[in-house]
Amino acid sequence: MKAFARFAWSVLAYNLAVVVWGAFVRATGSGAGCGKHWPMCNGEVVPRSPALETVIEFTHRATSGVALLLVVALVVAARRTFPPGHPARRWAWASLGLVLVEALVGAGLVLFGWVAKDDSAARGWVVAVHLTNTFLLVGAIALTAALAGRARGLALRGHAGLTGALGLAAGALVLTGASGAIAALGDTLFPATSFAEGLRQELSEEAHVLLRLRVLHPFVAVFSTLALGWAARSALRARPDADTRAASFAVLLLAGLQLFAGVLNVALLAPVWMQLVHLLVADLLWVALVVLAATALSPPAGAASPAGARPGDAPALG
Template structure:
């Protein structure tokens, strides 16, 4: 009974965390990251902002929802040690999730303290955004594995699997790199919006524009390259391991890459 409830809870935490991340993207897109000033964890020096602006409400909501994520993940860790026996993989996933949610909070606080928000167009902000994105991806991965392992209790076997570990590792690394370039590209689009496609292309290719603008041209090529490579890798794994679940997941992954490219 405890394990069944934990499985539901772990998938619920994953879904909630995705919603928080999407709201965080909205914070960046609207330039509301400085809505609480350089104060953290307080908002403009107040526990609850009085007469807040729209930007303050957006940022404050993100902080509150992120704080709840921390509480939920801490609960995930504690409950894993109650619900599962020693050396169960769900415990490992929960502990890694706990570490990553702490680093997620630390990175978010650093963005505020060092004022790497709002209209800041420095290289330091671009690096911080990329690091933030990688940590977020790793957190989502850890939460997903926690829920998956809680549901199945089975660790993947990577030894004596030929090229399989390399395919998976390179695909994951490629996705992280594309995510980093996408985060920096989105930052450039937010800070230096183009009024038309023609103007955007002209600015992307100009040697005198801001580096965040020039980097925008790199992301589409990286995205296509990684999508094709990872998609081919997924099909290779499907043929290597022709079980029904593997085939279903591989085809789903290829479909998701296609949707992602179309959306981009």
């Protein structure tokens, strides 16, 4: 089980790297590097004499393909390691479904031309959906790893207050991520030369819809930080053990770091490197919240199952 958990965490780390590179593709305007071709790149399997933007886009496609293969391997490993009904098996299968959706959304962005300098409202909504699915994918892989040593999954019954706090924090963080994806797209398409100019862009009566949505992100982020603080406090009150304390500390630390990164991103006028850091911290914060939920809502490793219950039976989830 330890070997499986290490492999699952490695798959997660690789997927996070792919996500950050995908943001680099968007931030550098390289999304059209392979033209409107998918899965081919400019009509070729491997582009010859490619331009820099083609190299950037093709690298993302290649690494995304490896990510899919790794998730397939994760499912195979879960089936060989755990019995039917084990939560790690179910979350591994969920990861496979979500990585396929991720590929389809990415293909849709290319085939519909929602890349490079396209500033359509449709692209904004699809980018938000893409980020949401990415969160779900990363969360599923994290749960696969975190629940590898726990046969009963997440026990929700009897923890209504904690479940509510964690659910609110998760929903707020997803909304923050989605609005952040739209804000980042606005930064890429409508760069400002100063903070004052950026504010004028957002408040103008003729402002593009992406700019109007960008102004909402900081407010959602502050609410998300408060919700995360409440979730961490609720988890500590419900289960004050060492693992929960560590997970709660990670959530609080990353929430503070993310808020600081957001302020710095605005102050520096969203340079590409800062956008990537901001996204990576957001993903790590999401993973920390998922691990906190797995720690606080699942029985301790080695805990006996209720009489007559099989691994993964209700009231456990996943």
